[in-house]
Amino acid sequence: xxxxTAQEMRLIDMQALDGYGLSGLALMENAGAEVARKVADLLxxxxxKKVCIFSGKGNNxxxxxxxxxHLIARGAKVKxxxxxxxxxxxxDARVNLDILIxxxxxxxxxxxxxxxxxxxxxxxxxxxxxxxxxxxxxSGEVSGDLASLxxxxxxxxKPVVAVDIPTGIDADTGRVRGTAVFATHTVTFGLPxxxxxxxxxxxxxxxxxxxxxxxxxxxxxxxxxxxxxxxxRHVRRLLPPRPPWAHKGxxxxxxxxxxxxGLTGAAALASMAAVRAGAGLxxxxxxxxxNAVMEVKLTEVMTKPLPDEASGIIGPAAIDDIAALAxxxxxxxxxxxxxxxxETFAAVRDIVRLARCPLVIDADGLNALAGHTDxxxxxxxxxxxxxxxxxxxxxxxxxxxxxxxxxxxxxxxxAASMGAIVVLKGPGTVIAYPDGETFIxxxxxxxLATGGTGDVLTGVIAALIAQGLTSHDxxxxxxxxxxxxxxxxxxxxxxxxxAGDLLSALPEAIAALQNG
Numbered sequence: 001x002x003x004x005t006a007q008e009m010r011l012i013d014m015q016a017l018d019g020y021g022l023s024g025l026a027l028m029e030n031a032g033a034e035v036a037r038k039v040a041d042l043l044x045x046x047x048x049k050k051v052c053i054f055s056g057k058g059n060n061x062x063x064x065x066x067x068x069x070h071l072i073a074r075g076a077k078v079k080x081x082x083x084x085x086x087x088x089x090x091x092d093a094r095v096n097l098d099i100l101i102x103x104x105x106x107x108x109x110x111x112x113x114x115x116x117x118x119x120x121x122x123x124x125x126x127x128x129x130x131x132x133x134x135x136x137x138x139s140g141e142v143s144g145d146l147a148s149l150x151x152x153x154x155x156x157x158k159p160v161v162a163v164d165i166p167t168g169i170d171a172d173t174g175r176v177r178g179t180a181v182f183a184t185h186t187v188t189f190g191l192p193x194x195x196x197x198x199x200x201x202x203x204x205x206x207x208x209x210x211x212x213x214x215x216x217x218x219x220x221x222x223x224x225x226x227x228x229x230x231x232x233r234h235v236r237r238l239l240p241p242r243p244p245w246a247h248k249g250x251x252x253x254x255x256x257x258x259x260x261x262g263l264t265g266a267a268a269l270a271s272m273a274a275v276r277a278g279a280g281l282x283x284x285x286x287x288x289x290x291n292a293v294m295e296v297k298l299t300e301v302m303t304k305p306l307p308d309e310a311s312g313i314i315g316p317a318a319i320d321d322i323a324a325l326a327x328x329x330x331x332x333x334x335x336x337x338x339x340x341x342x343e344t345f346a347a348v349r350d351i352v353r354l355a356r357c358p359l360v361i362d363a364d365g366l367n368a369l370a371g372h373t374d375x376x377x378x379x380x381x382x383x384x385x386x387x388x389x390x391x392x393x394x395x396x397x398x399x400x401x402x403x404x405x406x407x408x409x410x411x412x413x414x415a416a417s418m419g420a421i422v423v424l425k426g427p428g429t430v431i432a433y434p435d436g437e438t439f440i441x442x443x444x445x446x447x448l449a450t451g452g453t454g455d456v457l458t459g460v461i462a463a464l465i466a467q468g469l470t471s472h473d474x475x476x477x478x479x480x481x482x483x484x485x486x487x488x489x490x491x492x493x494x495x496x497x498x499a500g501d502l503l504s505a506l507p508e509a510i511a512a513l514q515n516g
Contacts, residue, residue, distance in 0.1 A: 332351070
């Protein structure tokens with residue numbers, strides 16, 4: 001499913017009106033009706049239920065006015081609280097406000113503290129609240145009477161349905177400035193917005209319903225919209241089949257270069273993740289002096305001892321052996337637990353220059369590329385980089401805070417400038433292609449906030465490439481599977497899950513998708 005920025009939705013609306021001849025009133029009518037339907041569904045019917053609708057002066061408020069009318073028609077007892085004066089409402093919203101006034105609906109202007117007290121009292125006795133204060137055009141900081149209303153909504157402890165996006169959420173980034181409504185449900189129109197998928201916006205949005213309000217399908221599927229939501233349905237189509245005649249050779253060969261003294265766990269996790277995600281044969285290249293450790297840790301993974309520069313440190317002396325290892329593999333993953341010795345960094349850069357098979361680069365492999373990302377476009381095969389915000393900040397010469405401020409833009413710019421697929425990890429992981437196409441993942445839990453889960457992701461993506469997926473599809477599918485596995489592994493609770501718990505959950509996540 002496409003995901004539209006605020007500006008893209010404005011353009012879609014304009015094209016629907018100007019190019020197709022749709023009316024703003026018709027779209028507003030459909031939007032408000034969908035909100036009313038959601039409220040009625042939540043309440044098990046609207047008859048005799050008390051609903052408070054908090055509306056602004058713009059089109060979002062107009063959607064709220066329409067919802068009020070439809071709920072009244074269903075038998076609900078509705079009060080509308082308008083932020084500001086009725087005289088300030090214009091356009092299509094004014095038409096719908098006048099209808100409510102003509103129906104003798106209780107529309108109360110909020111213009112001071114006493115009016116705010118009325119709103120708080122009504123909210124306390126309501127069955128449901130509707131947030132129609134601000135829409136996707138919001139920018140800046142919530143303050144003044146608006147902030148007071150937001151606090152009233154949040155303090156009421158009632159189900160809250162947000163119209164298009166919760167008030168106070170930046171539609172493009174999910175950021176909150178000041179305060180924002182915590183909705184239990186959000187009814188968004190046409191397409192989801194990035195701010196509903198990124199934190200903290202996703203937490204404020206609650207359960208999201210994407211409502212069809214009659215916008216032309218061609219506008220919603222336009223190629224110019226470069227954001228996509230990664231869903232189970234999307235990933236199911238990407239997963240490689242496993243025919244009855246499959247054998248280990250037909251399921252692909254993964255090679256990894258990983259591990260160093262004190263960090264052998266990262267190499268083990270990445271290697272076993274490749275096995276659990278379906279790769280037929282997995283070989284770990286590791287410094288000769290710690291090879292015995294890895295042979296004890298790993299039963300289903302072959303190891304390849306590599307020449308040491310120092311005890312447990314891989315350097316340029318290992319390049320020929322790594323090149324030979326990569327020649328027999330369908331994909332080469334580099335970096336988990338590899339260490340930060342200068343000799344190792346130099347070897348990583350040589351590997352990137354020489355590799356002919358697809359690359360997955362993580363952790364210390366990424367650190368080796370800081371200041372040297374110009375070599376990435378020279379690779380024979382497309383590289384996948386899997387940084388967390390701190391690693392991308394080092395690669396890209398930005399602060400982690402700047403990366404987090406707009407994850408979508410940061411991942412897209414990095415992918416374009418480095419000529420690689422960038423998987424920006426974190427809540428709402430972004431997969432960005434060099435051509436600007438981006439995907440926002442919708443799976444995953446807070447259980448992933450523990451060491452080693454990124455190493456597992458590296459192995460999963462590598463395994464999918466080995467089984468025949470393109471690097472583009474493997475990055476998308478691997479991230480989603482990794483997130484699904486976290487939900488399965490965290491079934492006993494989010495706190496205390498270890499990265500190794502993901503390994504046994506991966507086959508179940510794959511089966512759930514294939515059989516869904």
